[in-house]
Amino acid sequence: MKFMLDIVTVTAISAGAFFxxxxxxxxxxxxxxxxRLHALTKADNLGLGxxxxxxxxxxxxxxxxxxxxCVWLLVLLAGATVSQLIARAALANExxxxxxxxxxxxxxxxxxx
Amino acid sequence: xxxxxxxxxxxxxxxxAIAIWTIAARETFAAVAGFVVYGLLLALVWVRLEAVxxxxxxxxxxxxxxxxxxxGAAARLRATETRAVMERPDKILRLGAAILSATVAAGLAxxxxxxxDPAPTLASAAATNAAATGLGNPVTNVLMAFRATDTxxxxxxLLLALVxxxxxxxxxxxxxxxxxxxxxxxLGALAFLARLLPPVGxxxxxxxxxxxxxxxxxxFQAGAILAAMWLLVMMAGLTDVPPVSSRRLRLVxxxxxxxxxxxxxxxxxxxxxxxxxxxxxxxxxxxxIEAAMTLTIAVTLGLLVxxxxxxxxxx
Numbered sequence: 121m122k123f124m125l126d127i128v129t130v131t132a133i134s135a136g137a138f139f140x141x142x143x144x145x146x147x148x149x150x151x152x153x154x155x156r157l158h159a160l161t162k163a164d165n166l167g168l169g170x171x172x173x174x175x176x177x178x179x180x181x182x183x184x185x186x187x188x189x190c191v192w193l194l195v196l197l198a199g200a201t202v203s204q205l206i207a208r209a210a211l212a213n214e215x216x217x218x219x220x221x222x223x224x225x226x227x228x229x230x231x232x233x
Numbered sequence: 234x235x236x237x238x239x240x241x242x243x244x245x246x247x248x249x250a251i252a253i254w255t256i257a258a259r260e261t262f263a264a265v266a267g268f269v270v271y272g273l274l275l276a277l278v279w280v281r282l283e284a285v286x287x288x289x290x291x292x293x294x295x296x297x298x299x300x301x302x303x304x305g306a307a308a309r310l311r312a313t314e315t316r317a318v319m320e321r322p323d324k325i326l327r328l329g330a331a332i333l334s335a336t337v338a339a340g341l342a343x344x345x346x347x348x349x350d351p352a353p354t355l356a357s358a359a360a361t362n363a364a365a366t367g368l369g370n371p372v373t374n375v376l377m378a379f380r381a382t383d384t385x386x387x388x389x390x391l392l393l394a395l396v397x398x399x400x401x402x403x404x405x406x407x408x409x410x411x412x413x414x415x416x417x418x419x420l421g422a423l424a425f426l427a428r429l430l431p432p433v434g435x436x437x438x439x440x441x442x443x444x445x446x447x448x449x450x451x452x453f454q455a456g457a458i459l460a461a462m463w464l465l466v467m468m469a470g471l472t473d474v475p476p477v478s479s480r481r482l483r484l485v486x487x488x489x490x491x492x493x494x495x496x497x498x499x500x501x502x503x504x505x506x507x508x509x510x511x512x513x514x515x516x517x518x519x520x521x522i523e524a525a526m527t528l529t530i531a532v533t534l535g536l537l538v539x540x541x542x543x544x545x546x547x548x
Contacts, residue, residue, distance in 0.1 A: 194430075197429065197430065198426070200422070201425070201426040204421075204423075205423060208421075
């Protein structure tokens with residue numbers, strides 16, 4: 121049983137590390153902010169998810185495992201929000217730089233602010 | 234070489250590289266990004282050294298709040314950035330700076346190299362007297378009991394730093410609201426996060442304070458987390474920072490050092506020395522001080538990031 125769990129751990133963490141590597145390559149190689157964000161968030165979320173999955177059998181207690189899952193969920197939430205904000209800022213910058221217009225695209229839903 | 238040793242070597246090399254890169258970076262924003270990464274990697278080193286308390290503080294303060302403070306400074310400097318990069322100080326100034334830096338580096342290196350081996354330590358004394366307070370975390374023991382005066386003075390220094398930031402306000406704006414009023418899309422991602430995360434963050438902050446009695450954690454780490462939650466809500470525009478003339482705000486600011494001082498003077502009047510806790514109630518007293526301190530630290534750190542008063546009204 122222990123051996124099987126160790127195999128699960130090694131497999132999942134290796135897969136997670138691969139996604140981190142792929143995400144980093146994407147971050148370095150992709151041409152603009154939006155595609156780089158795409159590479160980063162997909163790889164980050166999936167990579168960390170797999171690492172957490174791999175660590176679960178080693179957590180030792182239910183509480184430890186629960187904490188690990190909470191860490192993953194919090195990173196998912198923070199990562200998704202930050203990439204939204206960066207993407208909006210990038211779009212706003214683009215609109216600013218290319219057409220010399222004030223920042224309007226950051227608030228596409230037209231809500232009063 | 235074991236895997237752990239290899240990991241530590243790579244970590245140390247990475248930190249050195251990031252440190253050099255941070256110093257060499259010409260752009261302020263890039264240097265700040267480097268500094269944040271440096272803080273986070275340093276937190277990993279503290280974990281490897283089994284100093285989890287320090288790691289938590291380093292991640293929260295070195296990587297988090299200092300990063301936000303420096304980012305704010307970088308944003309304010311952006312207008313003059315290109316001119317500053319073009320400017321080159323004259324030869325004498327650069328030579329002086331080089332000599333000064335080299336002297337400091339040499340002094341630090343000598344200090345480390347001349348340490349006796351094993352280094353002088355009070356760790357065993359702290360460990361043998363741990364039972365005196367009823368707390369299981371030796372770091373909290375040292376911070377709140379054995380060297381409580383240092384901690385008290387530290388908190389006063391934090392207040393002085395805030396007074397320093399506030400004193401940058403012009404006379405006309407004194408008593409006004411710190412920093413700009415943040416605006417964000419009320420239906421956007423940031424406002425969503427600022428509604429979703431604070432309940433979680435507040436629970437985590439209180440947990441870290443409570444766990445600090447027996448495990449890594451404590452007032453500073455908890456305060457930093459609470460400050461981050463407050464800042465998130467402020468930056469999403471969901472609430473405004475109170476004006477610096479607010480009496481309630483100022484009461485919270487002095488609550489931590491105030492309670493600390495009262496307990497300390499109590500020790501002087503009824504006990505043996507300043508900050509001597511009665512053995513029976515040492516733990517509740519320390520936790521009480523830490524609870525007040527957490528609030529003060531959270532508000533102080535939040536206000537440090539918010540900045541000097543810039544507005545007279547809430548707009």
